[in-house]
Amino acid sequence: MKMIWLIAAREYAENVKTKGFWIGILLFPMILVAVFFFQSMLAESAPTRHYILIDQSGQYAPAVEAAIRQEHQRRILQEFVAYVIENRKAANPEQTVANADAQIDQLIDDVDAGEVAALDQWLDSGGLNFALTLATPYLREDAPPFVEPREQFIQAPLPEGVDASASAEAIIEQMRPWLSGGRQLRVDASDGSDEDGSDLFALILIPAQVNNSIVRPSATPLAANQSAAGIQYWARNLTDVRLPNAIERSINSTIRNNEFAARGVDADIVREVQRTRLPVSRLDPSAEQGQEAVSVADQFRQWAPVGFVYLIFVSLMQSVQYLLSNTIEEKSNRIIEVLLASVTPLELMMGKLLGIGLSGITTIIAWLLSFLAFILFYPGNQAEALGQFLDVLLSSDLIPYFVFYYLAGYALYAGIFLAIGSLCNTLKEAQSLMMPMIMILMLPLATMTYIAQDPNGPVARIMSWIPLFTPFTMMNRAAAEPPLLDVIGTTVVLLLSIALVLWLSGKIFRQGVLRTGQPPRLVEIFRMLRQRH
Amino acid sequence: MQDNVLELTRVSKRYGAFTAVDDISFAIPRGTIYGFLGPNGAGKTTTIRMILDILRPDSGSINILGETSALNVRQRIGYLPEEKGLYKKMKVWAIISYFATLKGMDKRVAKARAFELLETYGLKDYAEARVESLSKGMGQKVQVLSAVAHRPELVILDEPFSGLDPVNQEVLEQLINDMAAAGQTVIFSTHIMQHAERLCDRMLLVAKGRKIFDGTIADARAIIPRRVILECQGDITPILQMDGILGAVEKSLEHSHAEPLSVGTRHWELQIQEHANPQLILQRCFESGIPLTRFDYTQPSLHDVFVHLVGSDAKEHHFR
Known part of the structure; x- marks a missing residue:
């Protein structure tokens, strides 16, 4: 036992000294910070985008402008709701909801439910100024003032010399240098800086005869080659679809209003009707009475196991890779002979398992600590949400599940990979033997989303009984209270398999470490397994 | 006192159809420096591995320090394998001390011992260096030191001289003599006859798995x-x-x-x-x-004896 500890201590110390270990430890908090910090920073620093609107029909320019205004209001509304949630008086938003002013309450609720109605209401009731007066009594005294986001889409004048009344083809031809980014627009600096040149983000061209392209249910569908029919939206940026989407929504709503008017229907009534909705309440039968409403926390509890499965996978991959390369190093260096003249193969194997296992646990603890530190020190509503998640984690039994399945998975796979390592002289040889194992390891990862959605379905249940998948799949199902038979049965099978794998890989290890030459064929491995020492 | 630290009796080892060690018997008295000679592929390394119980013989028996398995007495044995290698990232003193602790030495004692050995054998300046920064020869010296740091009764060195320059070969000879002077038994294998000639009290010559000669240097010279x-x-x-x-x-x-x-x-x-x-x-x-x-x-030099015995294809040679 003393030898096992000596070996484990060396493996641990050496592993902790490697760059890979520290990269692994630091990567997680760095990703956390990157996701939550830079995300908000990037959102604020999104560039101002200039567009040109040419409305030859003379009917739709107000609708497009309204669409862009609305898009801006939507952003204000979103940020405002986030601001209100963040700066409410009480710490727990779920409790305050009941006491809060009904209008704000409804606002938040509407934003959650889908913003179409909320946005209309927002604009109807006077927008930001109104909302601010409404919300102020419920905000904390030390709340920072609300900063309105900048306008993102700004209309630019048509460059000189371009004839707005020319044919669509002619206009596009004239505008090509700007559309392709070859020339810059001359625009007034919106924020007071000396910005005088800007790229053209989009050109919106509404042809004179655009009404001919309106699609009605009775009409025959457009021929395929008329791809440029209707309103033309020219832009090189294909990924930012907010502007074309907003324009499409707004124009369609205008056209429909016109249609209503043409058919003698009151547009106001239609709007009333459109804002009518019936909410769907999501309830959880397993929760206590009065607490059935599915909250964010509940959803998180449902999905947290997926995170844990991923954590097990990442940490396991790191550990077994190190175990493998380290065994091969000892083998190719012949250090193994010196070691075996001092300790038994079993002691060596157990020492390695223990040492690398401890360094894996260190990594995970470091990740959890950095997660905790992040929650404690990062101000803002996202972190508050994370804090909520942490409460969920600590109050549920996910953590014990995780610890057990992490250790079990490690013992199982480490045993297998040690045996593989002991049979190979170079990493290259090991890779061909590793391939099937990696494929097997990928399967629980590929199915983890599916299993989270159907945690007690046939796929989940079958995979749970395959020992190689048990740690992942059972972790995956942990939040769904799997049947007791599955929990106990698979645990017994898993523990037996671990014992079997460690016993067999001990046999292979003992003979494999002293082997030289090619990795053995399957027949030889079987012979090794049958050998008694 | 003429007890034997090691006795092999009719030991054989086969790998499939190939006989690596064929019916070898010999005994090594305590306190001797024992040379283990033979051409490549003669079965030296296999024999040494069997002595250490890393491999099991197919037949025959081994008695080492009064035990049937070296594993029972492994703390009293020091072993340098034929192919040399160390953990590349470890510090020189740490590796010597690590192997000594694996042999049961106390951690603090092992560290002091590592520094003492490094100073005695001219590696003091490299104590804090990483193994990967050493030259091949220096690395090999470190490995020899790590094999003997725990003051084993029986030291088994497989090809300790290969890859060392003449100066370091001399340092190694000095180390072997020092150990013998301290009453330790040293077994080493080599191709280089001069080392055997200078160091050994007795020697064993094997070829193609068979024992060809076992005796003192003077006995060997008398053969031709x-x-x-x-x-x-x-x-x-x-x-x-x-x-x-x-x-x-x-x-x-x-x-x-x-x-x-x-x-x-x-x-x-x-x-x-x-x-x-x-x-x-x-x-x-x-x-x-x-x-x-x-x-x-x-x-006649040992070299001549070697060529004479091995070159004229190996049959067991009997002496008076």
């Missing part, structure tokens, strides 16, 4: 006849008729001589009986008017 080397022009028949001359072989020395022999000069190697007097041969040369350019009387 003494030689007289002659270089002369013309006929040497009068000498061959002398009493005590076993035979003569003419050798062409084109390969070994820096300067080619002058035209007509021939190189002879005479084998003489032990009692034959080289003085008389020299005298007969003068009497017969043989124009000598070289007359050499040498003791």
